[in-house]
Amino acid sequence: MGGIDRTYDWPKVIVHVDMDAFFAAFEIRNAPLLKGKPVIVGGDPRYRSVVSTCSYEARKYGVKSGMSIAQAKKLCPEAIVISGTLGGYVYTASVLQVIFEHYSPIVEPFSIDEAFLNITGCHRIFNTAEELVMKMKAEIKERLSLTCSVGIAPSKLIAKMASGEKKPDGITIMDRDDFQKAFYPRPVSSLWGIGEKTQKGLNKLGIVTVEELAEYDERMLKGYFGVNAAYLSKVARGLDCSEVVSYEDMPDDKSMSHETTLVTDLSDIDKIYSTLLWLSDKVSRRLRRDNFVARTISVKIRSSDFETITRDKTLATPTDQCRIIFETSKRLIPREYGPKIKVRLLGVKASNLLSKSGENQLSLLSNCNLDKLKLSSEAVDIIKNRYGDAIVKFAGEKM
Amino acid sequence: MKFNISKSRFSGYLQSVLQVVPTKSTMPILSNILIEALEDKLKISATDLEVSITATFDCAVTKKGLAVLPAKYISDIVKELPETEISIEGTPSRVELKVPNGSYKIGCFPVDDFPKLPLVNPKKQINIEAGDLVTMIKKTTFACSTDETRPALNGVLWSTKGDLMSMVATDGHRLAKVSIENKKLKGMSEDIIIPPKVLNIIPKFVSESDGDIGIIFGENNIIFNLNDVVLSSRLIEGPYPNYEQVIPADNDKKLTVNKDELAGVVRRVSILSSTLTHQVKFSVKGSSLSISTTNAEVGGDARETISCDYSGDPIELGYNATYIGDILGKIDGEEVIFELSTPIAAGVIFSPAVPKDNFLCLVMPLRLAD
Numbered sequence: 166m167g168g169i170d171r172t173y174d175w176p177k178v179i180v181h182v183d184m185d186a187f188f189a190a191f192e193i194r195n196a197p198l199l200k201g202k203p204v205i206v207g208g209d210p211r212y213r214s215v216v217s218t219c220s221y222e223a224r225k226y227g228v229k230s231g232m233s234i235a236q237a238k239k240l241c242p243e244a245i246v247i248s249g250t251l252g253g254y255v256y257t258a259s260v261l262q263v264i265f266e267h268y269s270p271i272v273e274p275f276s277i278d279e280a281f282l283n284i285t286g287c288h289r290i291f292n293t294a295e296e297l298v299m300k301m302k303a304e305i306k307e308r309l310s311l312t313c314s315v316g317i318a319p320s321k322l323i324a325k326m327a328s329g330e331k332k333p334d335g336i337t338i339m340d341r342d343d344f345q346k347a348f349y350p351r352p353v354s355s356l357w358g359i360g361e362k363t364q365k366g367l368n369k370l371g372i373v374t375v376e377e378l379a380e381y382d383e384r385m386l387k388g389y390f391g392v393n394a395a396y397l398s399k400v401a402r403g404l405d406c407s408e409v410v411s412y413e414d415m416p417d418d419k420s421m422s423h424e425t426t427l428v429t430d431l432s433d434i435d436k437i438y439s440t441l442l443w444l445s446d447k448v449s450r451r452l453r454r455d456n457f458v459a460r461t462i463s464v465k466i467r468s469s470d471f472e473t474i475t476r477d478k479t480l481a482t483p484t485d486q487c488r489i490i491f492e493t494s495k496r497l498i499p500r501e502y503g504p505k506i507k508v509r510l511l512g513v514k515a516s517n518l519l520s521k522s523g524e525n526q527l528s529l530l531s532n533c534n535l536d537k538l539k540l541s542s543e544a545v546d547i548i549k550n551r552y553g554d555a556i557v558k559f560a561g562e563k564m
Numbered sequence: 565m566k567f568n569i570s571k572s573r574f575s576g577y578l579q580s581v582l583q584v585v586p587t588k589s590t591m592p593i594l595s596n597i598l599i600e601a602l603e604d605k606l607k608i609s610a611t612d613l614e615v616s617i618t619a620t621f622d623c624a625v626t627k628k629g630l631a632v633l634p635a636k637y638i639s640d641i642v643k644e645l646p647e648t649e650i651s652i653e654g655t656p657s658r659v660e661l662k663v664p665n666g667s668y669k670i671g672c673f674p675v676d677d678f679p680k681l682p683l684v685n686p687k688k689q690i691n692i693e694a695g696d697l698v699t700m701i702k703k704t705t706f707a708c709s710t711d712e713t714r715p716a717l718n719g720v721l722w723s724t725k726g727d728l729m730s731m732v733a734t735d736g737h738r739l740a741k742v743s744i745e746n747k748k749l750k751g752m753s754e755d756i757i758i759p760p761k762v763l764n765i766i767p768k769f770v771s772e773s774d775g776d777i778g779i780i781f782g783e784n785n786i787i788f789n790l791n792d793v794v795l796s797s798r799l800i801e802g803p804y805p806n807y808e809q810v811i812p813a814d815n816d817k818k819l820t821v822n823k824d825e826l827a828g829v830v831r832r833v834s835i836l837s838s839t840l841t842h843q844v845k846f847s848v849k850g851s852s853l854s855i856s857t858t859n860a861e862v863g864g865d866a867r868e869t870i871s872c873d874y875s876g877d878p879i880e881l882g883y884n885a886t887y888i889g890d891i892l893g894k895i896d897g898e899e900v901i902f903e904l905s906t907p908i909a910a911g912v913i914f915s916p917a918v919p920k921d922n923f924l925c926l927v928m929p930l931r932l933a934d
Contacts (some may be wrong), residue, residue: 529738
């Protein structure tokens, strides 16, 4: 794949770090007896939960992320299913972020177990980009006993594609020529961002390999894929000029939402409300954390036969309070949901966000109830930030 | 049921009751009207469970009876007919409209499904001049809140004390208060909160030149007798916040400006304001008032300057342009006065042509971004 010195000629040096089977590796580290065994991290197998991740031993049986637990158990009956330790994963992700920042000032968290680092210039301090990455991997292993796979490339796209090449615990350096050599013969689904549906669409046009997509006329693709045509054409040719954006520099959120697929379809209105309260709390906490108030509240409801509706309401006064978000979303749920139509998924969204530090409409009348609500939310936020989300709950909130 | 009526009369009354029929409702029965053919009289009613309306008028009834009909179908058919005599005949399950060239038949809803109109246990009854009532309504309802978490602010507070009656509405950001003397109150002292929907219907039935209107105060509802039409509404439960304490008495900066000129400038400048806050900035210095806005979303910037009469230190205030526009639309006379104190305190807005005690508005500023 070429020498290391060539990274000196690249205008940008981007690193993509992908933790190896993150959740499963975390569980195995904490319970060494699981080592060498097929481990699946996912929900309770009695319900319709899915595989979040699995150890490499389970992958040998064909188990994949996103597959239902029931299906995974069929493929690998001896697999050990663990429901996961979200708090532990979040904590580990925060330690990883600190480690990444030792090697680059520009770190973009991409998901709980992936990140992009722009190491342009920094790699010279460590002699080469590969040496920087080796040191970083060693620090991760020493502090967290976890391994990761890393791609080093001149763009985010190629770095992301490269990190998957040598899993687990590998380092892959890839420029655009290497990318073309490695990926051109592969199916289009091996590209970042091309799912099953797009693959089927491309196959219909006779496009099977990455090379065929790269050489296909973008204007022709436009007829079939609309605005996505430009992305498809670029990604196949390994072209990407997007920047690594650190968390602080990410553009302001346009909306904040949380949704959940229910463990079983619900017809009990009280249970629907209790889930709505739990979602409203999550949304309102994010609003308060990031200093926003929302003018519009929306709910998303999917029925047991997969029909999805959304309803929204614009408030007279923007809010960041759970009680107001909950009361508003409760009123938005049509009466027939619950008693007549079973509910499969619920979501709550806050949009039309206004920064609390920006322009604010001042109030003529003090609203004692609202002032009390605000004070109690502040107190609960302090407790939750210190002891975790589960420490305080509303009466009636989903457990 | 059988009666004859001219198209124009029937259409007029149908349009009246249609004011109350909800356009969207989860209860299909509320999209209907109840027609009652009585001895020489016809009665048409509609309700949305909060507000109810009944129109009663003379009519040539040949057979008494009842029917519940889809409001939209019946009113649309009658509206489209040429001027003619319509003969209406039917049973509680089906009604036929006979017209010179043919007939229209509509299925009815069961009469028993139609909600019973509220019975009122009258506590007090007063008469007030139609003009006074319409003025009070037109100057206040715009300021009501739609925030369902504070129900009291969703209505207009109507207070009567001694010979004075006043209406107040506020959404917590702006407030409108109008007071009128009425010698016919007979010392009644009452505070009630009325939904704006019923109040906004009243000016459609009475003009300011009409005579007295009879109003009945019930325990939980209020009834307005408007000639042929009786409107009733449930009242909103209180308490209404103590608004009097927020009306500033010592705002020391007085800005006087031409009302129409200011309204035009605010309307134009606000086109480029943020779609979320509608913020415009008032900068007052000496005898000039600048209205400006900036909007990063569209890279927009607007400013216009007009002359004004102002004595005081220069001041800059942020306002929601919609609030200012609404208030200026209610002010009588050529000029408007803003009594101000600081950029984070309520401003009092009134007309020099009308005593402040009779009509004033308050508006809270928007905090200007640093």
